[in-house]
Amino acid sequence: MKAKQRGIICEISGGLGLQNKFMSMGIYKGREIIKISHIGLRGPVAIKVGRSVLVLGHSVANKIVVEGQ
Amino acid sequence: MIKKIFLVGNPNVGKSVVFSRLTGVRVISSNYAGTTVEIMRGFLKLGNQEVEVVDLPGTYSLEPASKSEEVAVSLLNECPKDEMAVINIVDSTNLERNLYLTLQLLEAGLPVVVSLNMCDEAKHHGVSLETDKLEKILGIPVIPTCAITGLGIKLLLERINETKPVLRHQFSHRQRWQEIGSIIEQVQHLTHRHHTLREILEDASVRPFSGALIGIGVILVSFQVVRFIGENLINRIADPIFLNFYQPLLVKLSSFLGEESFIHHLVIGDLINGRIDFKQSLGLLTTAPYIEFAMVLPYIISFYFVLGLVEDIGILPRLAMLLDNLLHHLGLHGFAIIPVLLGLGCNVPGILATRNLESRRERFIAATLISIGVPCVALQAMIFGLLGRFSGFYVSGVYLVLLAIWLVLGIILNHTVKGYSPELLVEIPPFRLPSLATLWHKLFLRIKGFLIEAAPLVLLGVLAVNVLLYFKLFDLFTGIFAPVVRGLFGLPKEAVVSLVMGLFRKDVAVGMLIPLALSAKQSFIAAVLLAISFPCVATFIVFFKELGLKDLIKASLIMFFVALVTGSLLNFAIR
Numbered sequence: 011m012k013a014k015q016r017g018i019i020c021e022i023s024g025g026l027g028l029q030n031k032f033m034s035m036g037i038y039k040g041r042e043i044i045k046i047s048h049i050g051l052r053g054p055v056a057i058k059v060g061r062s063v064l065v066l067g068h069s070v071a072n073k074i075v076v077e078g079q
Numbered sequence: 080m081i082k083k084i085f086l087v088g089n090p091n092v093g094k095s096v097v098f099s100r101l102t103g104v105r106v107i108s109s110n111y112a113g114t115t116v117e118i119m120r121g122f123l124k125l126g127n128q129e130v131e132v133v134d135l136p137g138t139y140s141l142e143p144a145s146k147s148e149e150v151a152v153s154l155l156n157e158c159p160k161d162e163m164a165v166i167n168i169v170d171s172t173n174l175e176r177n178l179y180l181t182l183q184l185l186e187a188g189l190p191v192v193v194s195l196n197m198c199d200e201a202k203h204h205g206v207s208l209e210t211d212k213l214e215k216i217l218g219i220p221v222i223p224t225c226a227i228t229g230l231g232i233k234l235l236l237e238r239i240n241e242t243k244p245v246l247r248h249q250f251s252h253r254q255r256w257q258e259i260g261s262i263i264e265q266v267q268h269l270t271h272r273h274h275t276l277r278e279i280l281e282d283a284s285v286r287p288f289s290g291a292l293i294g295i296g297v298i299l300v301s302f303q304v305v306r307f308i309g310e311n312l313i314n315r316i317a318d319p320i321f322l323n324f325y326q327p328l329l330v331k332l333s334s335f336l337g338e339e340s341f342i343h344h345l346v347i348g349d350l351i352n353g354r355i356d357f358k359q360s361l362g363l364l365t366t367a368p369y370i371e372f373a374m375v376l377p378y379i380i381s382f383y384f385v386l387g388l389v390e391d392i393g394i395l396p397r398l399a400m401l402l403d404n405l406l407h408h409l410g411l412h413g414f415a416i417i418p419v420l421l422g423l424g425c426n427v428p429g430i431l432a433t434r435n436l437e438s439r440r441e442r443f444i445a446a447t448l449i450s451i452g453v454p455c456v457a458l459q460a461m462i463f464g465l466l467g468r469f470s471g472f473y474v475s476g477v478y479l480v481l482l483a484i485w486l487v488l489g490i491i492l493n494h495t496v497k498g499y500s501p502e503l504l505v506e507i508p509p510f511r512l513p514s515l516a517t518l519w520h521k522l523f524l525r526i527k528g529f530l531i532e533a534a535p536l537v538l539l540g541v542l543a544v545n546v547l548l549y550f551k552l553f554d555l556f557t558g559i560f561a562p563v564v565r566g567l568f569g570l571p572k573e574a575v576v577s578l579v580m581g582l583f584r585k586d587v588a589v590g591m592l593i594p595l596a597l598s599a600k601q602s603f604i605a606a607v608l609l610a611i612s613f614p615c616v617a618t619f620i621v622f623f624k625e626l627g628l629k630d631l632i633k634a635s636l637i638m639f640f641v642a643l644v645t646g647s648l649l650n651f652a653i654r
Binding site for chain 1: 139140142172173175176179180206252253256281282285286287290396399400401403404407412413502503504505506507
C-alpha cells in the first residue's frame with residue numbers, strides 16, 4: 011500500500027490479544043483506512059482510521075491485509 | 080447512594096484533567112496516551128456526602144491488553160453496582176472510536192454518565208454533536224464538557240445521580256461497531272474545512288523526511304532553551320541572592336560560632352582562603368542549599384518547563400514513531416523514548432513510565448538503560464558546573480559517551496535478555512496549543528516533587544560527608560579502593576568518596592569533586608563515571624519496587640561492569 015492510498019481491510023492475522031486490541035481501536039475487517047506514511051523500509055506505518063491517526067510497528071502492520079481502491 | 084465514582088475512558092481524552100477539576104487534587108496531564116500510570120484517588124462532596132473519585136489509566140476496551148488495564152477492569156468489577164457511578168470521558172473530536180468503550184460499559188450493566196470532553200476543540204475541528212439525540216439513544220446522561228476551562232463539570236455532578244444501569248443487548252464486536260456506525264450517522268455532523276496550518280504540520284510530522292527534520296529541530300531547540308533559561312536563572316537570580324543577601328548573614332554566623340568549633344564545621348564547613356565558598360565549604364547551611372537551589376533547581380525549572388511544552392503540544396508520540404526503527408535494535412519499540420525523555424528530568428518518573436511498555440523484558444531493558452545511560456537534570460546541572468570551566472567540548476563529550484554506552488549496551492541487552500518485545504501500536508494525538516494553566520500546574524507539581532524528594536537527601540548527604548571528613552573516616556575506604564580508582568581511572572584517591580557518595584545522591588557527589596581541583600581529563604572521567612552509576616538512592620528504590628530484587632541486582636552488576644570498562648577505556652584513550 012502506498013502513502014495517501016485508501017483501502018479496505020480484508021484480513022487480520024495474529025493472536026487473539028492483538029485481534030482484540032485492534033478491534034477496540036477500530037481496526038477490523040471491512041473497515042476503510044488511509045495509509046499516511048511509513049518510515050524506512052522496515053519501519054512503522056502511520057494510518058488513519060476514522061478520525062484517529064495510529065502508528066503501527068512494522069510487523070504489526072504486516073498482519074493487516076488491505077484491498078486497495 | 081453513590082460512594083465511588085470511576086473515571087473511565089480511552090487514553091489521552093483528558094481523564095486526569097477532569098479528575099483534577101472534580102477533586103481539586105492536582106495531577107500531571109499531557110498530550111499523549113499513558114501519562115497516568117498509577118491509579119489516582121481523590122474525594123469530592125456530592126450533596127453532603129463524601130465520595131471517592133478514582134482515575135483509572137486509559138483503556139480502549141474492557142478486555143484488558145496490558146497490566147494497567149487489567150487493574151482498571153478488576154477495580155470496576157469489585158465495586159457493588161448500586162454504590163458506584165462511572166463517568167465515561169469521551170473525546171468529542173473522535174466520538175466514534177470512544178463509543179466502543181461506552182457501549183461495553185453499558186453492556187456490563189454499569190451506571191454511566193458520558194462526559195463529552197474537549198467540546199471546544201471539536202468545534203474547531205468542524206465536528207458538531209447532537210447531545211440530546213445521543214442521550215436518547217444511549218439512555219444515560221450525556222454532558223458536553225471542557226475540563227481545561229471547567230465548562231460542564233458542575234452539570235456533570237448534578238446529573239450523576241440520574242444515572243442507572245440500562246438494559247442493553249450484548250453485542251458481538253462486529254455488531255458493536257455497526258451500532259456505533261449508525262449512532263454516529265445520527266448524532267455527528269461534520270463541516271468540511273480547508274486544511275489548516277496545524278493539519279499540514281501534523282501531516283508533515285509523521286512523514287519520514289519532514290518528520291525527522293521536525294524531530295531533530297525540536298530536540299535541538301529544546302536543549303538550547305533549557306540551557307538558556309537555566310543559565311539565566313542562575314546568573315541573574317540565584318547567584319545574586321546567595322552572594323548579596325545570604326552570604327553576609329553566614330559571615331556573621333561564622334564569626335559568632337568561631338572557626339574552630341565542631342558546630343562551625345557542621346553548618347558553615349571549611350573556610351576556603353578565609354572565606355565561605357558555597358561550592359567547596361561543604362556545610363549544611365552553605366554548600367547544601369547552594370547545590371540544591373542555585374545549581375540544580377534553576378535547571379529543574381527550565382527542563383520541566385520545556386518538557387511540559389513538548390508534552391502538551393503532542394510531539395512525544397511522533398518522536399516515538401520516528402525512533403521506532405532505532406529502538407528496535409535495542410530490544411524496545413518507539414514508545415520507550417517517552418520514559419527515556421522523562422528520565423532526563425529525573426530517573427524515578429522515567430522508570431515508573433516504563434509501565435506503559437507491555438513486556439517484562441522491555442521494561443527491564445528500558446529501566447536499565449535509563450538508570451545507566453540517562454543522566455537526570457540534577458546531575459547534568461552539576462556536570463555543567465564541573466566541566467563548564469574547561470570547555471563546552473567536555474560537556475558534549477559526556478553526552479556522546481553516554482549515548483554510545485546507551486546504544487552499545489542496548490544492542491547487547493537485546494541479544495542476551497530473554498523474553499519477547501511487542502510492537503509499537505499507539506495513537507498519535509493532534510497538535511494542541513498548551514494551556515498555560517495546565518503547564519503551570521504541572522511545573523509546580525514537578526518542582527514540588529523534586530524539592531520534597533531531593534532536599535532531605537541532599538542535606539543528609541552533605542551532613543554525612545561533613546561528619547566523615549571531620550573525623551577523617553574516609554581514609555579507611557579510600558585506601559581499599561584507591562588502586563582501582565588511581566590505577567584504572569587515573570583519579571586521585573579522594574575521588575573514591577565522591578564515587579561512593581554518587582550511589583546516594585548525584586548532585587552532592589559532583590559537588591564533592593569541585594574542591595579536589597582535578598584536571599580536565601580527570602573531571603571528565605569522574606563525571607562520566609558518576610553519570611553511569613545509578614542517579615540516587617530513590618532510583619534504587621523504584622527500580623526494586625517496579626522490577627524486583629533479582630532485576631535490580633542484575634542491573635547493578637551491569638552498571639558496575641560498564642563503569643569499570645568505560646572508566647579504564649577513557650583513561651587510557653585520552654591523553
